[in-house]
Amino acid sequence: MGDKQVGIDRRIILLITSLGSFLTPFMGSSINIAIPEIGSEFLSDAILLSWVPTAYLLASAVMIVPMGRLADMRGRAKIFLAGIIIYTIGSLLSTMVPSIEALIMFRIFQGIGGAMIFGTSVAIITSVFPARKRGWAIGINVAFVYSGLTVGPVVGGLLTEFFGWRSIFYANVIIGLFIIIAGLKYLRIEEITDSEATFDMLGSVLYAATIFFVMLGFQELSETPGIILITAGIISAGIFFMWEKRTKHPVFNITLLTENRVFALSSLAAFINYSATFAIGFLLSIYLQLIRGFSPLSAGLILIAQPLLQVILSPTAGKLSDRVESRIPATIGMAMITAGLLLFTFLSDETPVMIIIANLAFLGIGYALFSSPNTHAVMDSVSERYYGVASGMLGTTRLCGMMASMGISMMVFAIIMQRLPLAEVAPELITESVNLAFMVFVILCAIGTVASYIRNPKKTE
Structure with a gap:
């Protein structure tokens, strides 16, 4: 009976932390769909608009490792809940903005809360679940992340089309309040902390x-x-x-990078993966709406193909990493992503929509095979006292990769389209920019496939 109750408690904790992990990708993927409408309201160019997702990512990346370390010292559950509260307040404030600059400022505030969530959720799961079930639990968490990516474009498109882009932030407030209430009641866990250390x-x-x-x-x-x-x-x-x-x-134990080959190369593979893939939604949202003439809702329905496969397959991929060497499915997944990105370098105004959907689904399978096993490899390569830092490092590679992905996209846009308002750019220049950005991502992902393959499969403490 005791073991049964422990199992129930673990699942409740998994649900709460996974809902926290759901929030930020849901926000990111839904706001991408709203970018054209935000640009129309505030008369913003593509470069300034890119700061709506980028400001959040930058703030999170700056804060995530310090917050992971603070969580190891003071308690991961406390930092997680504080992060949800800050994120929810930031979402509410974002509904009241009079300008694009104000929106960017409150996205920074949201990012600080996001760092506290990113730096603790996987660490909490890793510390609560035994090694034999850890890959499965991480797979469930990753599935929630991809659920956010899945429903984000559809819900974001629906909300934007019928209620305006601000309604996306109201939806985040509602979810955030639910997590706060559930977390205060159920997120009470015994943790190994490092309270004697100074920050x-x-x-x-x-x-x-x-x-x-x-x-x-x-x-x-x-x-x-x-x-x-x-x-x-x-x-x-x-x-x-x-x-x-x-x-x-x-704040960060350098030996994790210099002496732990699994940790270092798995982190590098994660960074390259996100560098090569995060801007897919941003680029295709612009392509589908401005080149192909789809509505925000229709574009969202098309983009759902990729994360839907990720949601379905991530728990299975996570369970697979409990049984076989993590680098095998992770490397296969990265190679599949490389092939999928290569196909997108040939996008034109006549590319069949079914080809786009099929390729997004193919990318989703690759993502699922890579992400859960790679996360499992990172967390399994360190001892428990470094779970917060390892989780923070994972979040850093993810966020820095996202930033790099947006940065590469904006660099390509700046070179080809200059700083013209997006609505005034010739369609062929938009298509050219999208194709070139995907070509850069193909090269990056090929390098990431090698990094994933050559990691040492043996665990290093």
Whole structure:
């Protein structure tokens, strides 16, 4: 009876943390559909509009590792719930904005809450579930992430078309309130914390500066300021690494990268995966609505094909990683994504919609095979006292990859379309930009496939 109750409690905790993981991809995929309408309301160009998703990603990337470390020290459940509260408040404030600049500001606030969610949800699941069921539990969590991606375009398109883009943020407020109420009641777990350690403030600032400079540099990569920012980020990273080796209680244990091959290469594969794929929704949303003339709802229904397959197959892929070496399904998945991205480099104004849907479904299968096993490999490669940091690092690779993906897209847009309002750009230039962006992603994903394959399959503490 005791074991049965423990199993029920674990499933409730899995549900709460997975709902938290659902929120942010749901917001991201639904807001992508609303980008053209937001642009029309505020008369914004494509570069400024890109900051609606990018501002959130940047804030999350800057804060996620420090928040993961803080969670290891003070308790992951506390930080998780605090993150949900901040995220929900940010969603509410985003409904009241008078300008695109104000919306971007509140997206930053949302991003801080998102970092607290990203840096703890997988860590909580990993600490609660035994090793024999961990891959399955992570697969369920990943399925919730992809559920957010699945329903986001459809719900986002529906809400945008009939109630306006602000209704998307109201939907996030409702979900956030539910998670807060359920979390306060059920998210009470015994945790191994590191309360004796002091928080590495200087390391956190250096880490934040590194991520900020590099990611902001990606947004301006086609111009001189972008090169300067990336150079500043590299210098800051060097100082950060030197400091982390010297300090007694580092915000990030550098040996996880220098001495743990599985952790390092799995993290690299995750970063490349998101760098090559996150902007798919953004690019296809623009292509489908501005080149093919689809409504926001119709575009959302087309884009649903990819995450739908991810939702269906992620738990199975996670369970598979409990039985076989994680790099095998992960590498197969990455290779499939590379092939799918290659097909999108040939998009034209005459590409059959069924080909687009079929390729999105193919990409969804590849995603499912890669994501759950790769996440399992990262979390299984470290000891429990580093779960928060490992979860934060996973979130960092994901968010930095997303930022890089948007940065590459914006660089291509800036080179080909300059800063003209999106509605004034010639259709052939939009198609050319989309094709070129996908070609860059193909090259990246091919490199990621190699990184996934050459990792050491043996666990390293």
